Amino acid sequence: MLIFKAFFATLFYWLLFKSISEFKFMGQQTPLYEKHVVMGAKMVDFGGWDMPLRYGSQIEEHHQVRNDAGMFDVSHMSVVDFTGADTRAFLRRLFANNVDRLTTSGKALYTCMLKPDGTILDDLIVYYMDENWFRVVFNASTHDKDLAWVKEQAQPFNLEIIEPPNVAMIAVQGPTARAKVGAVFDEPIRSGIADLAPFTAAHFGDLFISRTGYTGEDGFEIILPANQVNDIWRSLYGEGVQPIGLGARDSLRLEAGMNLYGSDMDETTSPLESGLGWTVAWEPQERDFIGRTALERIRSEGVTHKLVGLILEGKGVLRNHQKVIVKGQDGGEITSGGFSPTLGKSIAFARVTKEISGTCKVEIRGQQIVATVVKLPFVRNGKSVQLKI
Amino acid sequence: MSNVPAELKYTKSHEWVSVDGDIATVGITDHAQDLLGDMVFIELPEVSTSFEKGDDCAVVESVKAASDVYSPLSGEVLEVNDTLAETPEAVNSDPYGSWLFKLKISDASQLDEMLDAASYSGVAADDSH
Numbered sequence: 001m002l003i004f005k006a007f008f009a010t011l012f013y014w015l016l017f018k019s020i021s022e023f024k025f026m027g028q029q030t031p032l033y034e035k036h037v038v039m040g041a042k043m044v045d046f047g048g049w050d051m052p053l054r055y056g057s058q059i060e061e062h063h064q065v066r067n068d069a070g071m072f073d074v075s076h077m078s079v080v081d082f083t084g085a086d087t088r089a090f091l092r093r094l095f096a097n098n099v100d101r102l103t104t105s106g107k108a109l110y111t112c113m114l115k116p117d118g119t120i121l122d123d124l125i126v127y128y129m130d131e132n133w134f135r136v137v138f139n140a141s142t143h144d145k146d147l148a149w150v151k152e153q154a155q156p157f158n159l160e161i162i163e164p165p166n167v168a169m170i171a172v173q174g175p176t177a178r179a180k181v182g183a184v185f186d187e188p189i190r191s192g193i194a195d196l197a198p199f200t201a202a203h204f205g206d207l208f209i210s211r212t213g214y215t216g217e218d219g220f221e222i223i224l225p226a227n228q229v230n231d232i233w234r235s236l237y238g239e240g241v242q243p244i245g246l247g248a249r250d251s252l253r254l255e256a257g258m259n260l261y262g263s264d265m266d267e268t269t270s271p272l273e274s275g276l277g278w279t280v281a282w283e284p285q286e287r288d289f290i291g292r293t294a295l296e297r298i299r300s301e302g303v304t305h306k307l308v309g310l311i312l313e314g315k316g317v318l319r320n321h322q323k324v325i326v327k328g329q330d331g332g333e334i335t336s337g338g339f340s341p342t343l344g345k346s347i348a349f350a351r352v353t354k355e356i357s358g359t360c361k362v363e364i365r366g367q368q369i370v371a372t373v374v375k376l377p378f379v380r381n382g383k384s385v386q387l388k389i
Numbered sequence: 390m391s392n393v394p395a396e397l398k399y400t401k402s403h404e405w406v407s408v409d410g411d412i413a414t415v416g417i418t419d420h421a422q423d424l425l426g427d428m429v430f431i432e433l434p435e436v437s438t439s440f441e442k443g444d445d446c447a448v449v450e451s452v453k454a455a456s457d458v459y460s461p462l463s464g465e466v467l468e469v470n471d472t473l474a475e476t477p478e479a480v481n482s483d484p485y486g487s488w489l490f491k492l493k494i495s496d497a498s499q500l501d502e503m504l505d506a507a508s509y510s511g512v513a514a515d516d517s518h
Contacts, residue, residue, distance in 0.1 A: 059427045317450045339429040
């Protein structure tokens with residue numbers, strides 16, 4: 001008997017230890033996790049989440065979105081609702097872009113959230129629904145610091161900050177995405193989203209649908225209850241919408257000239273040297289947003305570096321942190337690099353000395369390879385655009 | 390489960406070798422191409438270069454990352470597969486048909502230190518977890 005007791009005690013502690021250690025080392029899972037595994041996805045850690053990198057060929061997934069339609073599980077992103085009387089006043093102070101640009105329900109705005117020194121805490125989209133409800137979608141990897149910062153700044157204001165529990169989020173992107181999403185919903189949602197203008201959202205009960213995305217293609221992002229997301233995912237798949245992993249998500253956004261927080265900007269860079277000057281609302285001058293004073297000083301002193309696009313003309317692949325050489329001198333570095341399936345060449349964003357023009361060289365494994373300097377984006381409406389600087 | 394042909398020899402760093410007399414044909418395994426993803430660029434050694442076993446001698450770049458290829462044996466490069474410059478994706482679709490380079494083996498005893506298919510399958514399986 002004693003042996004049995006000892007055996008069960010050992011088994012119990014072993015199971016306990018195993019569950020604790022697995023809990024510690026496993027990333028968070030979205031409600032679609034099982035679907036990704038069943039569909040053969042290679043899973044990777046992204047900001048503490050187990051996310052699909054690719055289901056098959058990453059390049060095929062990229063072309064699927066450029067030519068037809070693909071869907072992304074973006075449930076790891078942070079949805080935060082701001083409600084209450086002071087919401088607009090608070091967000092006017094919190095964000096570098098001005099929420100006063102949002103006057104019609106559903107309208108969205110892209111903005112940075114700055115630290116007092118003018119560097120970037122996060123980039124995000126804020127949706128205006130009504131004077132008592134603004135919805136914000138923050139990045140996944142910055143969730144904890146964002147929420148801590150926002151709650152601290154909100155103390156003098158009369159508002160509530162709520163993370164809606166048990167929500168999932170999917171993005172459906174591509175030239176046929178809107179038609180295919182329409183096909184999986186009944187009225188009145190079907191006509192409701194058919195009329196949705198770009199960069200605008202509408203909500204239908206507990207469904208929140210916006211005409212936004214991170215690929216440069218038309219499409220929707222859908223925030224919905226976690227217990228409905230598997231059905232919608234299956235219906236979209238039935239319409240021929242293919243699942244797309246984070247790998248293609250990255251090459252799509254790179255072609256589309258969209259920054260990635262943590263690579264192209266972070267807490268050491270301001271919007272003015274990150275290609276995001278256009279998102280800073282300087283007027284009206286009396287709007288005292290966090291980071292304004294520092295940013296005005298940076299602007300008047302003048303920035304030394306800016307974000308540009310590079311297209312590699314020689315052999316190789318541009319990768320993050322490779323050195324850029326401008327006229328024989330250290331000219332900066334690549335912030336995001338990779339292979340562009342649409343161009344069939346390697347492309348990158350680089351933070352470089354602002355005098356750059358024409359061509360530069362990039363150091364790849366000790367060799368200097370020529371790259372053409374271009375304005376972002378590389379691809380618009382599915383077609384290559386190469387505006388040389 | 391990846392494909393591991395019985396007639397080839399392997400390294401722990403995921404190269405395969407096919408031996409014909411004193412000539413070794415070298416490529417990367419099905420498991421390696423599957424881990425790396427779509428190939429977009431392959432840098433091959435110069436013909437006539439000599440390598441020691443374990444030297445980095447080529448680079449395969451996928452959409453994900455650049456990876457060194459290590460010479461599985463000591464020897465001199467006799468020939469490289471130039472067609473991969475135009476079609477690096479052939480390494481994904483046919484990893485054992487898409488050889489990278491051929492070596493003139495300088496020390497045949499090194500072949501005995503290489504993994505057989507069964508041992509390499511174990512390495513690849515451990516690597517997947």
